[in-house]
Amino acid sequence: MVKLGTRGSPLALTQARMVAEALCAAHGWTEDAVAIVAIKTTGDKVQDRPLAEIGGKALWTKELEAALHDGRIDIAVHSMKDVETWRPDTLAIAAMLPRADVRDRLVANDCDDFMCLAVGARLGTSSPRRAAQALHARPDLVVVPFRGNVDTRLSKLRTGEADATLLAAAGLDRLGRPDVGTPIPPELFLPAPAQGAVGIELRANDDVMRAMIAAIDDAPTSAAVGSERALLAALGGSCRSAVAAHAAFTGGIRAEILLPDGSERIIAARDSTDEAAIRDLAAELLGTASPALRALFEG
Structure with missing residues (x-):
């Protein structure tokens, strides 16, 4: 057994x-x-x-x-x-x-479009990436800590601890809840490395x-996730680092790093995911970043 x-x-x-x-x-x-x-x-x-x-x-x-x-x-x-x-x-x-949907979904009490959330809406998340991406797109939002499994977070949302939250589409789908929330395009919220x-x-x-x-x-999933995790290693990101990355099954990888308050976002991409391309991508992200952002990564 x-x-x-x-x-x-x-x-x-x-x-x-x-x-x-x-x-x-x-x-x-x-x-x-x-x-x-x-x-x-x-x-x-x-x-x-x-x-x-x-x-x-x-x-x-x-x-x-x-x-x-x-x-x-x-x-x-x-x-x-x-x-x-x-x-x-x-x-x-x-x-x-096999990898599932890599996108995040917006779950909100009175809105199904992230950009249409009310001014000053409270967004519940404890993810540095999601918080930074949200504040980059909507600096007016107020991020409040949100921990727990899917049911716990949905319950907190219903009881008014926040106006909206972000959940992984893959997790909702696996729990049989494909109708919960609205998918957010990766162009707005690039996923966490290895999401899904x-x-x-x-x-x-x-x-x-x-x-x-x-x-x-599933070999394509292992290869793509391996590339994203290799980028994390090259960046020296930690649990406090706001970093996103997605390697497509067809080749290539796109990534971004952000300041926690979303005021700075650096985006870069490569058409290859070989070792040299990953190192070069990490170097570009860190080399383009301000000293304050670069300091959040070990490199």
């Missing part, structure tokens, strides 16, 4: 079941061949502060990493946009499911499990 570790949120469990079903279909297994092990992460437990204040993206993954290392699970399933750029040498992202991708992590020395997982890897 394969022990599959995941966070316990409704979306995480849905994604875990997607992986389990893909493995069973690829190998002709019955559904009891994969056991889903829900593990509560620090990121799930602490909901009252932005992640950047309490440890960053590691709060979504460190308990799953520990479970991999001590053998409680054989593989871990992650939303790739929540996975730290630098991974331990003892672990490896071995496969990804589900990755499978394992112990780096587990060759048997690696061979099993390879059967469900």
Whole structure:
């Protein structure tokens, strides 16, 4: 039996079941061949502060990493946009499911167009990228912290803690809610690196499990997400950095970095995603940025 570790949120469990079903279909297994092990992460437990204040993206993954290392699970399933750029040498992202819609969706109490939000509307988000992009397009908006799973954030919106929020289209679709919110064009809100991708992590020395997982890897998704994560590494971005990137399956990558208040946005693109192109793209973004923006990245 394969022990599959995941966070316990409704979306995480849905994604875990997607992986389990893909493995069973690829190998002709019955559904009891994969056991889903829900593990509560620090990121799930602490909901009252932005992640950047309490440890960053590691709060979504460190308990799953520990479970991999001590053998409680054989593989871990992650939303790739929540996975730290630098991974331990003892672990490896071995496969990804086909990527879903990379766009964000606007969910608002009385508006279905981001640019038509009322002047001074409160936008609920704890994402540095979404906050910076929103303020760049609409400096009049007031950003308020918003944490929690999809249902929690929608509930906060209904009770008036904010006038609008932004949610990943992929997550809403996977939860069976394709009618919630209005998609925002990538030209206005370029997605987070790896948004819409589900990755499978394992112990780096587990060759048997690696061979099993390879059967469900979507190569175009792995290549595109790998390019976006390589750009993050080249930029030296952290959980506090407002950075967006999207590598198209047809080749090429577009990216942007922003000051937290949205007052500066640097955009650049390359027609290739090879190593030299990624390094060159990072160098252009940082080289064009003001000292204040450049200081938010390690380079």
